[in-house]
């Protein structure tokens with residue numbers, strides 16, 4: 008089976024490529040080789056490759072910058088997915104798209120269900136929610152996977168940023184009033200492979216699904232665990248305020264019962280996935 012992968016150089020795109028499966032031929036395109044906002048080029052690529060499934064891991068993911076670069080963020084996170092959905096609809100091809108916990112306000116006191124009302128509190132979250140809606144309105148055969156706080160040894164993410172800051176600072180302050188579920192890109196890639204397998208076995212599980220690690224944690228406690236695992240003696244203080252452009256949801260925890268029921272996917276443990284990523288980062292930097 009042929010999978011057209013868009014955004015191949017990102018955290019999830021790279022993890023998907025690294026988690027190779029023999030029965031899948033992946034036609035992978037990074038930003039430079041295929042811009043998701045370029046409909047004509049997407050159409051040409053569709054005709055050339057005639058994929059059995061499209062996986063969109065491309066996105067504008069800089070949450071603070073999105074407050075300023077609104078037009079670009081909207082194009083990548085909404086117009087791009089809409090382009091893909093329209094082409095997939097024409098070709099009768101399933102589309103898997105990645106979305107985010109940031110479509111929610113974070114004001115709920117328990118984990119968010121797929122059926123909960125979305126209410127993004129920053130522009131990035133708004134563009135991702137609009138991207139979801141554009142897909143839903145254009146193509147029935149879609150599966151939108153909302154994930155949270157992705158980390159890996161590449162690109163920009165919390166784990167990598169903390170290890171970089173540890174080289175320059177002996178103490179750091181980290182927010183303690185935002186709860187999330189950090190999720191390794193490789194765990195998401197494995198889930199994607201399982202979902203793709205199910206689709207090719209004839210399941211038609213279209214709709215929105217949540218997938219994230221099992222243990223919710225504050226960024227402060229996540230930072231503590233990272234430095235303990237890295238054996239770095241950094242002093243961290245908990246703070247309620249960290250100056251940044253975009254507001255963040257306070258309680259950003261996704262309920263993953265639906266994906267478990269449909270695909271038998273269990274939630275990974277970030278504590279288990281973290282050490283190998285830290286080792287790679289310490290070795291490579």
Ligand SMILES: NC(=O)c1ccc[n+]([C@@H]2O[C@H](COP(=O)([O-])OP(=O)(O)OC[C@H]3O[C@@H](n4cnc5c(N)ncnc54)[C@H](OP(=O)(O)O)[C@@H]3O)[C@@H](O)[C@H]2O)c1
Nearest residue numbers: 014016017018019038042043065066068105107154156157
């Ligand atoms: N990162 C997180 O913490 C997080 C949390 C929740 C949900 N998500 C969602 O999960 C998905 C994967 O995230 P990720 O962490 O893997 O993101 P990432 O590492 O930032 O990768 C996104 C990729 O998209 C590419 N891209 C940007 N604009 C593009 C365009 N116009 N056309 C084609 N490609 C373009 C980027 O290339 P360049 O870098 O070269 O521009 C980058 O390689 C996204 O849908 C994201 O919204 C991420």
